[in-house]
Amino acid sequence: xxxxxxxxxxxxxxxxxxxxxxxxxxxxxxxxxxxxxxxxxxxxxxxxxxxxxxxxxxxxxxxxxxxxxxxxxxxxxxxxxxxxxxxxxxxxxxxxxxxxxxxxxxxxxxxxxxxxxxxxxxxxxxxxxxxxxxx
Amino acid sequence: xxxxxxxxxxxxxxxxxxxxxxxxxxxxxxxxxxxxxxxxxxxxxxxxxxxxxxxxxxxxxxxxxxxxxxxxxxxxxxxxxxxxxxxxxxxxxxxxxxxxxxxxxxxxxxxxxxxxxxxxxxxxxxxxxxxxxxxxxxxxxxxxxxxxxxxxxxxxxxxxxxxxxxxxxxxxxxxxxxxxxxxxxxxxxxxxxxxxxxxxxxxxxxxxxxxxxxxxxxxxxxxxxxxxxxxxxxxxxxxxxxxxxxxxxxxxxxxxxxxxxxxxxxxxxxxxxxxxxxxxxxxxxxxxxxxxxxxxxxxxxxxxxxxxxxxxxxxxxxx
Numbered sequence: 001x002x003x004x005x006x007x008x009x010x011x012x013x014x015x016x017x018x019x020x021x022x023x024x025x026x027x028x029x030x031x032x033x034x035x036x037x038x039x040x041x042x043x044x045x046x047x048x049x050x051x052x053x054x055x056x057x058x059x060x061x062x063x064x065x066x067x068x069x070x071x072x073x074x075x076x077x078x079x080x081x082x083x084x085x086x087x088x089x090x091x092x093x094x095x096x097x098x099x100x101x102x103x104x105x106x107x108x109x110x111x112x113x114x115x116x117x118x119x120x121x122x123x124x125x126x127x128x129x130x131x132x133x134x135x
Numbered sequence: 136x137x138x139x140x141x142x143x144x145x146x147x148x149x150x151x152x153x154x155x156x157x158x159x160x161x162x163x164x165x166x167x168x169x170x171x172x173x174x175x176x177x178x179x180x181x182x183x184x185x186x187x188x189x190x191x192x193x194x195x196x197x198x199x200x201x202x203x204x205x206x207x208x209x210x211x212x213x214x215x216x217x218x219x220x221x222x223x224x225x226x227x228x229x230x231x232x233x234x235x236x237x238x239x240x241x242x243x244x245x246x247x248x249x250x251x252x253x254x255x256x257x258x259x260x261x262x263x264x265x266x267x268x269x270x271x272x273x274x275x276x277x278x279x280x281x282x283x284x285x286x287x288x289x290x291x292x293x294x295x296x297x298x299x300x301x302x303x304x305x306x307x308x309x310x311x312x313x314x315x316x317x318x319x320x321x322x323x324x325x326x327x328x329x330x331x332x333x334x335x336x337x338x339x340x341x342x343x344x345x346x347x348x349x350x351x352x353x354x355x356x357x358x359x360x361x362x363x364x365x366x367x368x369x370x371x372x373x374x375x376x377x378x379x380x381x382x383x384x385x386x387x388x389x390x391x392x393x394x395x396x397x398x399x400x401x402x403x404x405x406x407x408x409x410x411x412x413x414x415x416x417x418x419x420x421x422x423x424x425x426x427x428x429x430x431x432x433x434x435x436x437x438x439x440x441x442x443x444x445x446x447x448x449x450x451x452x453x454x
Contacts, residue, residue, distance in 0.1 A: 003166045004229060004254070029230035034254050039237040046243040050236065053249055055158035084155055134139060135159075 005129050006056040010038040010047040015065035020114070024060070024092065027118040028125070044074040052082055057129050063093040072106055086135055088128045092116070142174035149276050150181070152215075154249065157276045161251055164268035167417070175268055182274035185217075185281045186387050189299030191261060191321075194287025196307040197331035199238035200370040202284050206248055207241070208376050214279030215247040219269045221262055221286050224254040231255075235284060249273060260294035261285035264413055267298055267406060288321075296324035297405035300398070301386045303327045303379075306345065308338040322348060325363055327382045333367040333374060342367050361389055422452035 007028055009021050018040055025035045036054055038047055051059045061071065068091060079087060091103055091111045100111045110124050142163050148156035160178070163171035190205075192198050199220065206216045220235035233252035242248045253263045262285060270281045285295050296302040304325035309332075322328075328349070330341045345365045364382045368375035389395050430448055433439045 004224075004231075004256075006162075025232060029225060029232050030228045032225075032229040034224075034231045034233060034252075036233045036236055036252050039240060042240070046240065049243055050250075052155055053158055054236075054252060055155075055162045082155060135162075 005033045005058065005125060006036070006054065007033050007058045007060060007125065008036045008038065008047070008051045008054055008056040009060045009062065010042055010050075011040045011062055012042050012044060012047060012071050013063075013065060013067055014041065015063060015067075016040060017064045018062070020064070020093065021062040023118070024062070024121060027121060031122040031126075033125070044071055044078060048075055048078040048082070051087060052079075052084055056087065057132070057135075058088045058090060058125055060090045060092060060125075063091065063095065066095065068093075068095050068099055068103060072103055072108060076107055086132065088125075088132060090125070090128070092121075142171045143177065146174055146177055146275070149178075149272060152277050154246075157249065157272055158251070160272045161265070161269045164272065165253070165263070165265040167264065175271070178268075178271050178275050182271040185270070185274035185278055186301070186390075187270055187299045188280060188282045188383060189285065189295035189302045190282060190305060191285040191288050191292070191295045191302065191324075192305030192329075192331075193307070193310070196287070196305045197370060198284050198287070198305050199235040201305065201329070201331055201368060202235075202282055203239040203242055204368075204370040204373065204376060205379065206239070206282060208380050209280050210242075210245060210247055212380075215249070215277055217270075217273035217276070217278035217281040218248070218250045218284065219253055219266055219273075219281065220250065220284040221253050221255060221266060223286050224256045226257075229256065249276075249278065255286055259292070261288045261292035262294055262298065267409075293320055293324045294405075294409075298402060300390055300402075301326050301383055303329050303383075305329045305331050306341055307331050308333075308335045308341040310341070326361065326386050327379070328363060328365040329379065330365065330367045331370065333369045334372065338367055360392070360394055361386065419449070419452050423448050426451050 009025050011018055011021060025037050028035045038050060063071065075089065088109050089107065091108050094114050103111055109128055112121055112124065142160060145156045145160050149160050160174065164175055190198050190202055202218060206218060209216050222231055222233045222235060224231040231254035233254060236250055236252050239250055242250065251269060253266060253269065255263050258264045262283065266283060270283065273281050283295060283299060285292065302324055304321050306328065308330060328345050330338055330345065332338060342365055349363055349365065366375055366379050366382055368379055390398065426448060430444045434441060434444050
């Protein structure tokens, strides 16, 4: 029996738009994944501590408020402090192209913008987990 | 943790209370891999200190919210509190939305509280297959209380009572006549009856219904030494929680009595039976996978009957 991929989908900061992340949650559920949704207005500390407690394969952060270059460095710093280095970090939402480049340099595995088709998200996440290997 | 760390090597770290190692061990238990079994065996032998509280009730009765409020109260008394919250898997895709955690966000920053969401993955009875393994792992990690929140249950999912030291059954007000329907199965398993959402005006009616129902069986109940209390709580304003914590502690004390020993033995007996069933199902499902489609075709064409073909399948798989 293959193990369902575990994903935490998170909304961070003052961003009240979660229709997108809910659509993604439903898509991933229908693709057979275990999906935990953080709810709105979480802090990076809350999100990282939840991701570690839940031991998720993937932490996905949805951002529509433009604060990605503030939030992701915090997330990586907190994960490093806890000694967690094998979590796959992905970003979703609306953001400028130059930010996408910067996030990838920072260690974000994949950035999926607002025009990403749902099945492409499933394929990308499945590929990332396969590439990582067993843990 | 980038390289694969063997499960047995995670045990000392989990025992020291390191959350990433505790979390990883629970994942390995959930995966059910043979690699994790020797580790789980060691953990079971070391565990046995935690008080296990089972919380069950119908969907939407307020279980997650009250688990959060209860955990905060128990935490204030000192010990670490672990929570295993079970939600259903989709029967179609096998996926799940694990939504209990969202009602527990105020606990997220307390390092003495650990919350783990778990999908049922087809398991019946209100818990997941690895729920009790997770309880052992948290027990090993020094969590003095472990709360199991079952999936929202109907009438028949009473396994939680066979696995927990103290079983709390949650009823919400306003279910009216439906409460009658729950009573037969659920009333019997409760060590403590809880009525949630007591800020609602119809909560008193539910409290009265439960209390009256209990008095009907007061002289013939299976546990005459324990009077099942009915406690009303409101998770938002904290009303009733002192009484709840008090009832839980009183019930915990009964576990050191003679009937408490019986309870521990019956918990072990249930665990043994359940684990054996799971191993059998696993073995059978694997061994019968090749033959099942052929026999299903015959059954569908009415070339054979369910009992004969199932016996054939069993004989072939467990040969």
